[in-house]
Amino acid sequence: MKNFDWTSFTIRILVKTSLSDIYNAWTTGSEIEKWFLKDASFTNTNGAKIGKDEPIRKDYSYEWLWYLYEDKATGKITEANGSDFIQFTFEGECLVDVKLSVQKDYVLVELTQKNIPTDENSMRNIRLGCHNGWSFYLVNLKSIYEGGIDLRGKDPDFKPMLNT
Numbered sequence: 247m248k249n250f251d252w253t254s255f256t257i258r259i260l261v262k263t264s265l266s267d268i269y270n271a272w273t274t275g276s277e278i279e280k281w282f283l284k285d286a287s288f289t290n291t292n293g294a295k296i297g298k299d300e301p302i303r304k305d306y307s308y309e310w311l312w313y314l315y316e317d318k319a320t321g322k323i324t325e326a327n328g329s330d331f332i333q334f335t336f337e338g339e340c341l342v343d344v345k346l347s348v349q350k351d352y353v354l355v356e357l358t359q360k361n362i363p364t365d366e367n368s369m370r371n372i373r374l375g376c377h378n379g380w381s382f383y384l385v386n387l388k389s390i391y392e393g394g395i396d397l398r399g400k401d402p403d404f405k406p407m408l409n410t
Contacts, residue, residue, distance in 0.1 A: 252369045254360035255377050259384045260352040263391040265330065268346055268353045271387060272332050273301045281390040282383050285311040288323075302326050308334065313400045314410050337372045338363075355384060382409060 261268055271277045275286040275298040287309045288296045296306070302323050310319040321335035330346040336359065345356040357380055362373050386397045386409075399410040 252364050252373050253362050254358060255373065256356060256358040257377065257380055257384060258354060258356045259388055260349060260354055261388045261391050262352050265346055265348055265353050267391060268355060268387075269329060269332075270301070271391065272344055273326055274299055281387045281396070283310050284313045301328075302332075313398055314402055314405050337376065340372060340376075355387065357384065 271281060275288060275296075278286045279298075286298075288300075288302050289307045289309075290296050290303070291305050296302070302308075304323055304326050306323045306326075308319075308321055308323065319336065323332070323334050324341065325331060325333035332344040334342055336342045340359055340361050343356075343358040343360070345354075345358075347354045347356075359372075359376055359380065362368055362376075382397075389395050389397050397409050399405070399407050404410070
């Protein structure tokens, strides 16, 4: 594992839907809750919560909750260009880039998480853990937007599972 990059990773998936649908899937609370989160709250630059159907903008803050976990994620939207690129802080000072592009009848979703610290805890929980988490949630994004089936486990009696 000498040449393994512990500081970043990139994963990609093709989703057969429109670019605007996938952009909205990342940038409105109501849509991101369909495939990723139990609750997504966004706050504008004035500190006011925005509506679930209002798109996020650069410098907004977020507070996210998942099903079956008490941990709350907070961070900042560092870029949202309105069409094909979103960037936000995640797991402290890590950055997540989401690049979208049209490829034939698909939207290519390319997610890069970077600036991952190299201490033991970060290598295990952020580099390896987030890669696993994002892999599942991107498959769930595809499932929701191509077929409408939510693959997330939401029953606390069945945890941990691949889909929780």
